[in-house]
Amino acid sequence: MNEHKPVILITNDDGINAPGIKALVDAVRDLGQVIVVAPDSPQSGMGHAITIGDPLRLNKVNVFEGIDSWECSGTPADCVKLARDKILHRKPDLCLSGINHGANHSINVIYSGTMSAAMEAAIEGVPSIGLSLMDYRFDADFTIAKTVANDLAKRMLVGGLPPHILLNVNIPNTTASEFKGMKICRQAYAKWAEEFEHRTDPRGKDYYWMTGKFINMDTGTGTDAEALKDGYASIVPIKIDFTDTVTKAWLETEWKF
């Protein structure tokens, strides 16, 4: 590793061959010593899964010109753990995850492999950002997302956030002229309301496909869902403490043991 440049670890959940991770590498390759450790296959919807009962594989690959890269058989969270322990032998200075093909705002953070990698880094004390573009297509246009990634990476490298706080960044699928810029937001109470489509296989057995639609149940303002709808990139600072202090205080008074 070049000791004069910050070490930037890049990973994702769409797999090392997704256009989104290439866009992210290109967006920040001039800002430091970029290292890629990413899943060898798509991992969307893996949440914060880690691999406990199976061994992990890690293979050096030549995917991005001039960038040391490894593909890993595990989850996005596994990639971050393995990168630190077996490749870098130190904490990176910044971890970037994405750019995801598809949104990860609102409550969907908890289903997101992209965000799980960024959260894993934050738990370790590494400044980190998860980035997602609101366009599921393979040939999505990452032009605006790359600009956002470069801007935020620079801000994080010069100081940035308190320990263990990370950013969840979503970029709207707009043209450059429609794009309104970046906005600091709170997480919306909005989610996919899943339904399951029932089918019968050729042997007469039932099976189900997950389907559903996105519902915003948040009636307040200042949310990421709202900012995205208005054409802004949303930036939500996230902490990994799930304690509800309000309910905690109430329970301490009301529930006698």
Next chain:
Amino acid sequence: MNEHKPVILITNDDGINAPGIKALVDAVRDLGQVIVVAPDSPQSGMGHAITIGDPLRLNKVNVFEGIDSWECSGTPADCVKLARDKILHRKPDLCLSGINHGANHSINVIYSGTMSAAMEAAIEGVPSIGLSLMDYRFDADFTIAKTVANDLAKRMLVGGLPPHILLNVNIPNTTASEFKGMKICRQAYAKWAEEFEHRTDPRGKDYYWMTGKFINMDTGTGTDAEALKDGYASIVPIKIDFTDTVTKAWLETEWKF
């Protein structure tokens, strides 16, 4: 469904044949109409994974005497979604997940399939509890955990918590005489510090096993990790909003876009 009794949905991540889920069924079977929908195989470490790219299977099974039960090919979160949409056709009155063989306190909430099922229910507006015993063994003693589960299920059924708030409950591995009772806590900043053991397979290729040790980095008091160490069952009320409002306010002032 019997309309006079509350409907209690039970799931887990160790799989429908784990002794922990049987203990949970037995602990609350007298409190309502108990329905079990649980993974057909162990899902530990699955985090909040959901199944997007594969169809799901759901088979009625006869595992618990007098209890309608289904095994599902998906994750714990999938089980909760499918139970509501395809079996109950309504929200259950209470969702209980566990009793997990092994602890899920501190930051480990995000890796836990047990907690992901309970969180999924809470997102849907269903009162829910995730329960874990600090004993990984198959033949763990669930006696104390059953008493805790019964007590808390009764409290939840008579009113309980604000919408979308759930409980993360961990039970220490103690004897009845050592057990100190239940305590309301906050989530500790404590985690598994993973390391990977490097091995070489018979064909000369590298592979890695995840390993590590538990480290409590939390210097404050009132945490779940502390309560468990002192012989209490820890109860942490959890909300599914990751926004760090302190950092949000700071960023709104400091980061100009």
